[in-house]
Amino acid sequence: MNAEALRALVAEAMLAPSVHNVQPARWRIVDSVTIDLFEDVRTRLSVGDPRGNDAGISLGAAAEGLRIAASRMGLALETHAAPTQTDAALVPVARFLVIEAGIPPDVLAAQVATRASWRCGFAMSSLTDRADVQHLSGPDCAVISDPAALTEAAHLYDAASYGYMRDHAFRAELRSWMRFTPGHPRWNRDGLNAAAMALGRVEAIGASVVLGSAFGVLDWCGVAPGLLAEGKKIVAATGVVVFHRSVGEAPFESGVAFYRLWLGIERAGFGAAVLAALADDPRAAQEIARMAGVPDGRRIVSAFRIGRRPVGGAIERARRSLDETLV
Ligand SMILES: Cc1cc2nc3c(=O)[nH]c(=O)nc-3n(C[C@H](O)[C@H](O)[C@H](O)COP(=O)(O)O)c2cc1C
Known part of the structure; x- marks a missing residue:
């Protein structure tokens, strides 16, 4: 070669x-x-x-x-x-x-x-879309598409996600990987830039403030949860894919299957955004496993919000240059 x-x-x-x-x-x-x-x-x-x-x-x-x-x-x-x-x-x-x-x-x-995280909303789902997402179910994947269950999943996600956001150290670490303006030197290289996070210019500034110095006061007033909530996008999604693997599997092996599942979702014509808080928060993971009928002895590795991407949307991905990755 x-x-x-x-x-x-x-x-x-x-x-x-x-x-x-x-x-x-x-x-x-x-x-x-x-x-x-x-x-x-x-x-x-x-x-x-x-x-x-x-x-x-x-x-x-x-x-x-x-x-x-x-x-x-x-x-x-x-x-x-x-x-x-x-x-x-x-x-x-x-x-x-x-x-x-x-x-x-x-x-x-x-x-x-063409695979990329799709953090915008999805196109309105048709009855066919709701039937199609069920075809993604498999030995390590359960699909929730019932509207009431999606609403429940949305509440679980927002609560779990906010639980992490309340931790100052977690927010600081997350912010260090966020690029709020295109002027950031690593905008196109790594981390989460505003375009990838589906934030417009003003929203990006707002997010920077909410996750930064203003969080304490917004949290105290009870306003922060509403500002950070993503649940509406879950309610409007075609489905939530719950990805589970055997307890005790090495994360590396789960990662192989995780990527293949995501590519399979794309092959079926759906876009996806990861909802890691549903897997990381033990209570949320337990609840989502129950809702999705995940058998015992399985670990929730991740979850995806999926749906059809609206026509014309494309996201430019940020990646390190080859020189930065070859050692
Ligand atoms: C283990 C893991 C956890 C992730 N958690 C989240 C998440 O909680 N929310 C989210 O929007 N994306 C999440 N992602 C997606 C990454 O942010 C995304 O893959 C990365 O920004 C690269 O962008 P791309 O998927 O568009 O290529 C996760 C990805 C991995 C591998």
Whole structure:
């Protein structure tokens, strides 16, 4: 394999989703057939993700992105033990050998370039849409589409999400990954920019104030929950997809399946936004599992609000340059 082809594989892998768009994956092209994956621990969310669960999911998604990219070139990946650690900031995750296998492109390959978080509202759902979302149900995925259940899910989400937002340290960490104006030096590189968060110029300034210095007083007056609530978008969604995996599965493995599920949602013609608070908050996770009929012995890994994207909407994704991700 020539270096350009290997760089193209890495670039495509970086299109995978990651928590707060921190993009923890770092890659080393070792030789013409070997690529190492590392986690850059400087991107860890020490408050929001103290155990590295979301980082693990993000790394699993990136690795799956590499595998899908390779399949597009007829190549398979063989996973080997990670190399030894030589840099405190880079934790080795896995080594991949690229094998000429003549395999067909992954069935989800076509969705990689267009998948993106859709944080705007969705188009009004038709009865057919509501029936179609149910086809996404599977062994690790339950779908809620009944309007009353969506309203309940919306309340659960807003309560869970606000519980996290009340923590000053959580807000500070989140804000450090938010880019409220295009003048931010990392607007196009990483984190959550106002466009990706579906915030107009004025809304972005408002969000910056609410999540910053004004939070205490707005919380005290009882106004902050309403300003941060996202529930209306859940009520108006076509469905909520509840993603569950076996208890005890490593986050990396869950991340592989998480990315494939998201690409599958896109292949079915739906857009999606992650509702991580429904999985992270233990009470919300328990309730959503009950509502979705998730069997015992499963862990809620994540949830998505899904629906049809209105015509014409497209989001430019922020990603690190290849030079920033190759180590
Ligand atoms: C583990 C994990 C948790 C996430 N949690 C949320 C979330 O709570 N809310 C949200 O809007 N997006 C969430 N996302 C989506 C990321 O913010 C998104 O993938 C990232 O910003 C990159 O943007 P893209 O999906 O448009 O490529 C999560 C993604 C991952 C992998």
